Amino acid sequence: xxxxxxxxxxxxxxxxxxxAPAVDKDVDFANYFCTYAFLYHQKDMLTDRVRMDSYYNAxxxxxxxxxxxxxxxxxxxxxxxxxxxxxxxxxxxxAVEATxxxxxxxxxxxxxxxxxxxxxxxxxxxxxxxPEKVDVIISEWMGYFLLRESMFDSVICARDRWLKPNGVMxxxxxxxxxxxxxxxxxxxxxxxxxxxxxDWHHFVNDTKTHYGVDMSVLTKPYLEEQKKYYLQTSLWSxxxxxxxxxxxxxxxxxxxxTSTVNxxxxxxxxxxxxxTAEIARLCxxxxxxxxxxxxxxxxxxxxxVELTTAPSEEFGTHWGQQVxxxxxxxxxxxxxxxxxxxxxxxSKQNHRLLEVEFDCEIRHSSGDPNPSFRKKFFIx
Ligand code: SAH
Numbered sequence: 001x002x003x004x005x006x007x008x009x010x011x012x013x014x015x016x017x018x019x020a021p022a023v024d025k026d027v028d029f030a031n032y033f034c035t036y037a038f039l040y041h042q043k044d045m046l047t048d049r050v051r052m053d054s055y056y057n058a059x060x061x062x063x064x065x066x067x068x069x070x071x072x073x074x075x076x077x078x079x080x081x082x083x084x085x086x087x088x089x090x091x092x093x094x095a096v097e098a099t100x101x102x103x104x105x106x107x108x109x110x111x112x113x114x115x116x117x118x119x120x121x122x123x124x125x126x127x128x129x130x131p132e133k134v135d136v137i138i139s140e141w142m143g144y145f146l147l148r149e150s151m152f153d154s155v156i157c158a159r160d161r162w163l164k165p166n167g168v169m170x171x172x173x174x175x176x177x178x179x180x181x182x183x184x185x186x187x188x189x190x191x192x193x194x195x196x197x198x199d200w201h202h203f204v205n206d207t208k209t210h211y212g213v214d215m216s217v218l219t220k221p222y223l224e225e226q227k228k229y230y231l232q233t234s235l236w237s238x239x240x241x242x243x244x245x246x247x248x249x250x251x252x253x254x255x256x257x258t259s260t261v262n263x264x265x266x267x268x269x270x271x272x273x274x275x276t277a278e279i280a281r282l283c284x285x286x287x288x289x290x291x292x293x294x295x296x297x298x299x300x301x302x303x304x305v306e307l308t309t310a311p312s313e314e315f316g317t318h319w320g321q322q323v324x325x326x327x328x329x330x331x332x333x334x335x336x337x338x339x340x341x342x343x344x345x346x347s348k349q350n351h352r353l354l355e356v357e358f359d360c361e362i363r364h365s366s367g368d369p370n371p372s373f374r375k376k377f378f379i380x
Contacts, residue, residue, distance in 0.1 A: 001036075001045060001075070001151065002143050002319040025124075029098075032149070032352055037099040042078045045140070048318045052080075054307035055140065058170060058293035059084045061303035065136055065168055065295065066090045074125050074139035074158045075151065079105030079118065081138050086117040093118040094134065096125050096158075125158045137163050138170040143352075144236065145322040146176050146252075146289035147344075148379050150352045153261050168299055169256040171291035177310065180246035180273055180338050181239060181286045186325035193230035197223060234322040234356070234379045239286050239311035245277035245332070248310070251342050257296055267344040275336040282332045284325035285340075285358060286311065324358060324377045335365035347378070354379040 035041050045051060059066060059081075067089035073082040074096060082095035082105070095118050097105055102122035109118040121128055137159055143149030159169065200222055204215045249271035254264065275282075290308035295301040309319040332338070341359040346352075356379060361372040 001077075001140060001149065028352075031350070033099050036075075036077060037101050039078075039101075039104065042101060042104075044318055046078060046080060050309075050315050050317045051140070051307060054291075054293075054305055055081060055138075055170075056084060057303070058301070058305040059088050059138070061305065062293070062295070062301045063088045064302060065170075065299075069135035070094075070132055071136045071138060072096065072130070072134040072158060072162055074137060074155050075141060076105050076120065077101055077140075079108045079120060081140060082118045082120070083109060083112055083114060085136070085138060086114045090117060090136075092132075094128075094130055095120045096123060096128050098122070098124045125154045130162055133164045134162050134167060135164055136168050136170060142174070142289060142291060142319065144319060145234075145287045145354070145379060146174060147264060147267070148352065148354055150346065152254075152256075152259075152264060155256070156259065156261055159257070166296075166299060168295050170293055171307070172256050172294045172296065173292040174254040174256065174289060175250050175291075176252040176267065176287065176289050177248045178251055178271065178273075178285050178287050178340065178342065179244045179248035180275065180282050180332070181243045181284055181323065182245050182277070182280050182329075183237075183239075183243060183283045183323060183325065185235065185237070185323070186283045186327060186329060189230050189325060190327050193226060196226045196230065200226075228378060231325070231327055232375075232377055234287070234324050234377050236320050237286070237323040238316045238320045239323070241311045241313060244286065244311055245280040245282065246273040246275045246338060249273050249340070265346060268342060270339070270341050273338045273340065275332045275334055275338065277332075277334060279331075279333050281329040282326065282338070282362070283329040284323060286321045286323055287356075288319070288321040322379060324356065324375070326373070326375060330362060330371065330373075332362060333364070333366065337363040337365070339363060 066085055068091050071085040071090045071093045076082050076095035076097045079095055082093045085093045102120050106120040109115055139155045141151040141155050207213055207215050251269050251271055252267045288309045290306055293301055293305040309317045339361045343357045345355050347355055357376045359374045361370055363370050
């Protein structure tokens with residue numbers, strides 16, 4: 001998955017007691033699920049070769065996990081993973097999908113002569129009742145920078161309710177990465193922001209002159225809004241590998257078999273990255289993820305498969321990378337050490353969106369003073 005066209009509106013209503021916000025299901029459906037009901041969006045995912053090949057190989061190179069087994073596909077969408085599971089020999093596949101896409105999935109299953117094996121159920125996984133526990137849970141739940149959309153919560157819920165004690169998760173592991181990058185986009189964003197500021201001041205003057213109303217009291221909130229939009233919101237990007245100017249660092253590792261919602265609600269950690277480019281401008285950070293299909297220690301895969309969304313010339317994905325830009329960029333050189341304290345939380349207004357803070361120090365290998373900076377970003 002991975003979708004930018006949803007979730008901008010608040011989807012959660014605060015419980016008001018400082019605890020995790022209670023999710024309003026209708027609002028969540030309107031904002032989040034609606035895009036998945038469109039075939040064009042499912043097609044976006046179905047044409048992502050890196051994504052498709054990884055899941056395809058994971059299933060068909062590890063048929064022993066599927067043959068004769070009960071499988072649960074969490075968020076089946078078009079039904080593709082359920083269909084592959086059945087083709088790999090599953091005895092029964094429960095394919096659960098919250099949106100009307102379930103109708104298309106059912107049709108696809110029938111057209112591929114698998115209706116005896118795959119049962120499509122239109123429901124939220126949280127509400128579903130299955131007649132048995134399953135041997136395998138397969139799901140493609142990853143959003144931008146892994147955790148945007150917070151769908152892994154639903155997979156955890158499914159796992160805790162429906163996976164047999166010796167069951168296997170597909171994928172089994174996930175990791176989040178950050179790396180220092182160079183990019184020209186930050187300069188352009190700053191120019192766009194400055195343009196928006198100028199434009200506002202002209203607007204305030206004109207409105208006073210022509211219409212006799214002083215709008216200047218709105219200057220502060222308007223500029224805050226524009227600043228958030230231009231300078232503090234992370235960007236989708238397909239970075240070229242040579243834009244990565246330092247060693248990528250892992251900021252989170254998730255074992256899909258054991259992780260809890262509490263483990264992923266707040267992602268924080270300290271990492272360090274050595275600059276590898278000769279002389280560069282540190283323009284910001286790139287963030288991406290990978291997932292692995294390893295099975296479990298006592299029931300491993302025969303063939304391990306990796307799905308990575310790292311910067312790549314040839315193998316881009318629809319997830320791309322999230323880019324967090326600094327204004328202005330910082331001067332760095334080979335051997336400098338970037339110390340990063342990373343803190344990511346869910347947005348209070350919408351539990352499917354994220355807020356990230358980078359608290360950094362540049363340790364110059366030259367012995368120059370070590371500048372530090374802190375910046376907050378919104379992943380929307
Ligand atoms: N498995 C498909 C679709 C992945 S997109 C594929 O790999 O191509 C994720 C899908 O999960 C979407 O169709 C979305 O509507 C569905 N989904 C997300 N949360 C869900 C939940 N809690 N219950 C049921 N379906 C869910």
